[in-house]
Amino acid sequence: MPEADKEGERYSIEKPQQTPGFFLKGSHQLDWGMKNRMARVFDPTSGRTVMLAVDHGYFQGPTTGLERIDLSIVPLLPDCDALFCTRGILRSVIPAECQKPMVLRASGGPSILREELSDEQIAMDMDDAMRLNAAGVGIQVFIGGEHETRSVHNMTKLVDAGLRIGIPVMGITAVGKNMVRDAKYFRLACRIIAELGAQYVKTYYVEEGFETVTATCPVPIVMAGGKKLPELDALTMAYNAVQQGAAGVDMGRNIFQSDAPKAMIAAVGAVVHKNMKPKDAFDLFKTLKAKNNAVAEAAE
Secondary structure, eight states: OOOOOOOOOOOOTTSOOOOTTSSSTTOTTSOHHHHHHHHHHSOTTTSOEEEEEOOTHHHHOSOTTOSOHHHHTGGGGGGOSEEEEOHHHHHHTSOTTOOSOEEEEOEEOOOTTSSOOOOOEEOSOHHHHHHTTOSEEEEEEOTTSTTHHHHHHHHHHHHHHHHHHTOOEEEEEOOOTTSOOSHHHHHHHHHHHHHTTOSEEEEOOOTTTHHHHHHTOSSOEEEEOOSOOOHHHHHHHHHHHHHTTOOEEEEOHHHHTSSSHHHHHHHHHHHHHHOOOHHHHHHHHHHHHHHHHHHHHHHO
8 A cells, every 4th residue: 555645734825726717716627518507506706606405305304494395495495596405306396497506416325324324326327417407416425434435436427427418516525423524634535526526525614724625625615514503603604614715605404494594595695695794694694584574474
């Protein structure tokens, strides 16, 4: 086994990676169709996205907030930039007249009943993604996990298929229960995913060194929302992530498990696209929540 080099430390955070001719990092040499799909997911004006993640049912079933996607998520579609969901939910629940770009979960296997979740396989053919007019697909990559090699090969197979037909792949860093979530791990995982061809990466925010994760990843990073946090904390995490180089968020539970999801997704959008400070965004959340509640009460 070759000896691993010492991890580098010259991150040059003060020198952003150049993107001649296109607004997204690492995307300027992609084909037209791939760029067009990326420009649907990421706002060309801000260069960022608020993706609404509702794919949790692929291994958790009807988790809190996603019991009835027709009631909880469809009303939020006008407020997101893109939806991350499974093809089953897309076909059965999401209105076909919806003009929002869809990014589809493309991996699956073990359920929440299993201890080892890295035993995933490709769960969707890229032809079906094309048939569904998807703007992209997403797949877990378990760097350091028991089934690391298979998950990497799952992703590269999708990357090859996506390149043939112009559909981008979002590689998702999946962290095992017993693994350390720190900047060193995410620098490794995100870089491997990008090196092996994913057009963008979804990963978790860490308070120390996140700017080194985004600096050393040559393609856009979107921040995973993770577990439910108090609204101000979630807005602060999103703000810090984009200020430290993330190209937006793919947030689920911190939106649909909020007691005011529509107000929360609007506040997240203000943070991501307008650089609104967290406290101001939280005030916006409270204002919109009160307004929405008043409208609902008047309609009763």
